[in-house]
Amino acid sequence: MFRTNTCGELRLSDVNKTVTLSGWVQRARKMGGMTFVDLRDRYGITQLVFSEDSNAELCEKASHLGREYVIQATGVVSERQSKNANIPTGDIEIIVSELNILNEAATPPFTIENNTDGGDDIRMKYRYLDLRREAVRKNLEIRHQMTMEVRRYLDSMNFIEVETPMLIGSTPEGARDFVVPSRMNPGQFYALPQSPQLFKQLLMVSGFDRYFQIVKCFRDEDLRADRQPEFTQIDCEMSFVEQEDVITLFEGMAKHLFKTIRGVELTEAFPRITWHDAMKYYGSDKPDTRFEMKFVELMDIMKGHGFGVFDSAEYIGGICAKGAATYTRKQLDALTDFVRRPQIGAKGMVYARVEADGTVKSSVDKFYSQEVLQQMKAAFAAEAGDLILILSGDDAMKTRKQLCELRLEVAQQLGLRDKNKFSCLWVVDFPLFEYSEEGRYMAMHHPFTSPKPEDIPLLDTDMGAVRANAYDMVINGVEVGGGSIRIYDSELQNKMFALLGFTPERAQQQFGWLLDAFKYGAPPHGGLAYGLDRWVSLFAGLDSIRDCIAFPKNNSGRDTMIDAPSVLDPAQLDELNIALNLKEGK
DSSP states (O other): OOOSSOTTOOOGGGTTOEEEEEEEEEEEEEETTEEEEEEEETTEEEEEEEEHHHHHHHHHHHHTOOTTOEEEEEEEEEEOSSOOTTSTTTTEEEEEEEEEEEEOOOOOSSOOSSSOSOOHHHHHHTHHHHTTSHHHHHHHHHHHHHHHHHHHHHHHTTOEEOOOOSSBOOOSSSSBOOEEEOSSSTTOEEEOOSOSHHHHHHHHHTTOOEEEEEEEEEOBOOOOTTOOSEEEEEEEEEESOOHHHHHHHHHHHHHHHIIIIIOOOOOSOOOEEEHHHHHHHHSSSSOOOSSOOOOEEOHHHHSSSSOHHHHTOSEEEEEEETTOTTOOHHHHHHHHHHHHSTTTOOOOOEEEEEOTTSOEEETTGGGSOHHHHHHHHHHHTOOTTOEEEEEEESOHHHHHHHHHHHHHHHHHHTTOOOTTOOOEEEEEOOBSEEEOTTSSEEESSOTTBOBOGGGGGGGGTOGGGOBBSEEEEEETTEEEEEEEEBOOOHHHHHHHHHHTTOOHHHHHHHHHHHHHHHTTTOOOEEEEEEEHHHHHHHHHTOSOGGGGSSSOOOTTSOBTTTTBSOOOOHHHHHHTTOOOOOOTTO
């Protein structure tokens, strides 16, 4: 055996035992006639001790051990004189009698420490080394625990795990597909699934009334901190359910995960907010409700007083930051620069402080009397020491989104976005359609989302007013899951396709097999998909989902470790009947 114990399990109760450990050298220190080696494996660190007095040759051998050498050491467990309270094994050490170097190691390109000196690029290039760090390993352990608890919970609720295909047909109306050429069918392509949406609906038709799958999904879209080209969903579907059934069961799963993974007991029902109110009060369909700062609309108060920017605006709204009147002019100018950034796009920002005596001092005092400013103060229920920040614009929805970015930035500066505090809610009553830049209505979620039954007549008269039978779970401003009740009636599904611009022929070509299946008795059904990567990053307190994925891509969609994607050999292209026609400069 290479080891009798791991490097994280020995304690004072093991003193005088002879043990064998194997692992990587974290560091080696020579002090006088003694050499100390910290040996690391997945389970922890144990200190090894070599003494010139007891075995000079062995001590000399140990003094030449380099970082990340793989070694095996046998010795007796002893109580440490100088204990280390920072590690669980800090009360003991191993007095080594036998050392075996299993493999030497080159000097790693960065230190294998929690606070490493390696930047993101180099850590991703040498990800197999980065995974040795305790901080990264713990993220993957949380991920493992979560998947186990998800399976345990869903199994207890009579769900069955079913795998669905990875090579499917391309479908429109979503993100761009990753496509795979078919050698056996020249000129034809598979697509990698953006989700198992249609297959899980077929499973409902098949009578599997409770399905789940922890499944890889693929979307060829621009990346950011909470996106990867390949990601993992906890994908679920249920038959003979309404929206309330789905929300109740999966809220239960969320509470189970909080309790088993984070030790947090959530007893109250998650609040619910309509999409309309989420946009009105937070400027986002995934509002962060760990703190207040709801939007207050000021058109009735601030218009008509000679300040042209406000007088011509369609929307004027603001937030009140409690106790933030101490912001300096420099800080306020920095916030103005923040909202003017091209990715946010506001033209400027107005601010007002509530002084100790209750008067209001603003950056637009020459346009507004103290009486009007007091009305504004009352609208926010602002008090002495509070800071009011206001944006305006010609497009209400666009300005609300800008105000949302400002709200989040101010909250971050004030320390209100505590990663150890969790605020959960459901967003419901989304619009079924959204008007695209192409000048037509598109499905806000996907074409299989059912409208609210009471809104079905509006499909013929006012598509923009139709609400979806859809729901998202939001935690700390992150959409961790979303789903809907599906259309299960062929006639309504065909109507939906027609409204989205599908000809009957195109609908049949793309989705005929689903529509045909519905003819054989489809039950009412609905479901939800959680983003596993986002869940784990929330529980681990991460800013990016990359650090809870074993081998992630960078922001350009590249795997720098294996240098993928890469150019194919011409022979492979010939075999696939593919000719490249690269654009100039690409």
